Amino acid sequence: MRRSTTIALVLLLIAAALSTASANAQWVMVARAVSGQIQQMSHKGDNGNGYDVATVVLEANADKVYSTALTALKSHPGITVTKDDAKKRRIDFTNGAQYASLQATSLGDKLSQLMIASNLTGQQPTATSLVLQGVLKVCKEMNVNCTVAGD
Helix, strand or coil, X not given: CHHHHHHHHHHHHHHHHHXXXXXXXHHHHHHHHCCCEEEEEEEECCCCXXXXXXXXXXXXXXXHHHHHHHHHHXXXXXXXXXXXXXXCCXXXXXXXXXXXXXXXXXXXXXXXXXXXXXXXXXXXXXXXXXXXXXXXXXXXXXXXXXXXXXX
Protein backbone atom coordinates (compact mmCIF):
# COMPACT_ATOMS: atom_id res chain seq x y z
CA MET A 1 0.00 0.00 0.00
CA ARG A 2 2.78 2.38 0.90
CA ARG A 3 4.64 1.67 -2.34
CA SER A 4 1.59 2.46 -4.51
CA THR A 5 1.07 5.74 -2.65
CA THR A 6 4.70 6.70 -3.28
CA ILE A 7 4.42 5.83 -6.97
CA ALA A 8 1.20 7.83 -7.29
CA LEU A 9 2.83 10.84 -5.60
CA VAL A 10 5.86 10.66 -7.91
CA LEU A 11 3.62 10.43 -10.98
CA LEU A 12 1.59 13.40 -9.73
CA LEU A 13 4.75 15.49 -9.29
CA ILE A 14 6.00 14.54 -12.77
CA ALA A 15 2.63 15.51 -14.30
CA ALA A 16 2.68 18.85 -12.48
CA ALA A 17 6.22 19.57 -13.66
CA LEU A 18 5.34 18.73 -17.27
CA SER A 19 2.22 20.92 -17.25
CA THR A 20 4.24 23.85 -15.86
CA ALA A 21 6.89 23.39 -18.55
CA SER A 22 4.16 23.24 -21.19
CA ALA A 23 2.57 26.45 -19.92
CA ASN A 24 5.96 28.22 -19.95
CA ALA A 25 6.64 26.99 -23.48
CA GLN A 26 3.27 28.32 -24.63
CA TRP A 27 4.01 31.72 -23.06
CA VAL A 28 7.36 31.90 -24.88
CA MET A 29 5.67 30.96 -28.18
CA VAL A 30 3.08 33.73 -27.72
CA ALA A 31 5.78 36.27 -26.83
CA ARG A 32 7.81 35.33 -29.90
CA ALA A 33 4.71 35.65 -32.09
CA VAL A 34 4.35 39.32 -31.10
CA SER A 35 8.08 40.00 -31.11
CA GLY A 36 8.89 43.31 -32.76
CA GLN A 37 5.33 44.66 -32.58
CA ILE A 38 5.39 47.96 -30.70
CA GLN A 39 2.33 48.62 -28.59
CA GLN A 40 1.76 52.28 -27.70
CA MET A 41 -0.71 53.92 -25.35
CA SER A 42 -0.97 57.63 -24.60
CA HIS A 43 -3.40 60.14 -23.22
CA LYS A 44 -3.34 63.92 -23.11
CA GLY A 45 -5.91 65.60 -20.88
CA ASP A 46 -7.62 68.94 -21.38
CA ASN A 47 -4.90 70.63 -19.33
CA GLY A 48 -2.25 69.34 -21.79
CA ASN A 49 -0.68 66.89 -19.34
CA GLY A 50 -0.73 63.13 -19.71
CA TYR A 51 1.34 60.03 -20.34
CA ASP A 52 2.90 58.10 -23.20
CA VAL A 53 3.93 54.43 -22.94
CA ALA A 54 5.37 52.03 -25.51
CA THR A 55 6.35 48.37 -25.14
CA VAL A 56 7.90 45.79 -27.41
CA VAL A 57 8.98 42.17 -27.00
CA LEU A 58 12.42 41.53 -28.47
CA GLU A 59 14.18 38.25 -29.21
CA ALA A 60 17.26 39.34 -27.30
CA ASN A 61 18.81 39.05 -23.87
CA ALA A 62 17.49 41.75 -21.49
CA ASP A 63 21.01 42.75 -20.41
CA LYS A 64 21.93 43.32 -24.06
CA VAL A 65 18.75 45.38 -24.62
CA TYR A 66 19.59 47.49 -21.55
CA SER A 67 23.22 48.09 -22.54
CA THR A 68 22.26 48.89 -26.14
CA ALA A 69 19.62 51.37 -24.95
CA LEU A 70 22.04 53.01 -22.51
CA THR A 71 24.71 53.42 -25.18
CA ALA A 72 22.17 54.82 -27.68
CA LEU A 73 20.74 57.29 -25.17
CA LYS A 74 24.16 58.50 -24.00
CA SER A 75 25.27 59.08 -27.60
CA HIS A 76 22.11 61.01 -28.57
CA PRO A 77 22.90 64.75 -28.58
CA GLY A 78 19.43 65.88 -27.44
CA ILE A 79 19.07 63.37 -24.59
CA THR A 80 20.48 63.49 -21.06
CA VAL A 81 20.60 60.28 -19.00
CA THR A 82 19.67 61.32 -15.46
CA LYS A 83 19.93 57.88 -13.81
CA ASP A 84 20.73 54.31 -14.76
CA ASP A 85 20.41 51.12 -12.73
CA ALA A 86 22.01 48.06 -14.34
CA LYS A 87 20.59 45.69 -11.71
CA LYS A 88 16.99 46.72 -12.51
CA ARG A 89 17.89 47.42 -16.18
CA ARG A 90 16.26 50.85 -15.83
CA ILE A 91 17.28 54.18 -17.35
CA ASP A 92 15.78 57.62 -16.62
CA PHE A 93 16.38 60.29 -19.25
CA THR A 94 15.13 63.63 -20.54
CA ASN A 95 15.12 65.73 -23.68
CA GLY A 96 14.74 68.90 -21.61
CA ALA A 97 10.95 69.13 -21.97
CA GLN A 98 9.92 65.56 -21.21
CA TYR A 99 11.13 63.01 -18.70
CA ALA A 100 11.07 59.31 -19.49
CA SER A 101 12.05 55.95 -18.04
CA LEU A 102 13.06 52.81 -19.88
CA GLN A 103 13.17 49.29 -18.48
CA ALA A 104 14.23 45.99 -20.04
CA THR A 105 12.64 42.92 -18.42
CA SER A 106 13.80 39.37 -19.03
CA LEU A 107 11.14 36.96 -20.31
CA GLY A 108 13.69 34.18 -20.89
CA ASP A 109 17.32 33.69 -21.91
CA LYS A 110 16.86 35.34 -25.30
CA LEU A 111 13.53 37.09 -24.91
CA SER A 112 12.83 40.42 -23.25
CA GLN A 113 10.29 43.19 -22.98
CA LEU A 114 11.35 46.80 -23.46
CA MET A 115 9.05 49.41 -21.92
CA ILE A 116 9.43 53.19 -22.11
CA ALA A 117 7.11 55.60 -20.31
CA SER A 118 7.06 59.40 -20.43
CA ASN A 119 5.06 62.34 -19.23
CA LEU A 120 3.26 64.55 -21.72
CA THR A 121 3.16 68.29 -21.17
CA GLY A 122 1.38 71.15 -22.86
CA GLN A 123 4.55 72.26 -24.65
CA GLN A 124 5.28 68.85 -26.19
CA PRO A 125 5.14 68.88 -30.00
CA THR A 126 2.68 66.55 -31.71
CA ALA A 127 5.44 64.83 -33.68
CA THR A 128 6.44 61.21 -33.06
CA SER A 129 6.63 60.71 -29.33
CA LEU A 130 9.84 60.49 -27.33
CA VAL A 131 8.98 56.95 -26.21
CA LEU A 132 8.24 55.70 -29.72
CA GLN A 133 11.46 57.24 -30.99
CA GLY A 134 13.31 55.52 -28.15
CA VAL A 135 11.87 52.09 -28.87
CA LEU A 136 12.54 52.40 -32.60
CA LYS A 137 16.13 53.52 -31.94
CA VAL A 138 16.83 50.51 -29.69
CA CYS A 139 15.29 48.17 -32.27
CA LYS A 140 17.48 49.69 -35.00
CA GLU A 141 20.63 49.48 -32.85
CA MET A 142 19.91 45.80 -32.16
CA ASN A 143 19.14 45.07 -35.85
CA VAL A 144 15.60 43.99 -34.94
CA ASN A 145 12.73 44.81 -37.26
CA CYS A 146 10.07 46.55 -35.14
CA THR A 147 6.74 47.89 -36.33
CA VAL A 148 4.08 49.91 -34.59
CA ALA A 149 1.00 47.72 -34.01
CA GLY A 150 -1.90 48.82 -36.16
CA ASP A 151 0.29 50.42 -38.84
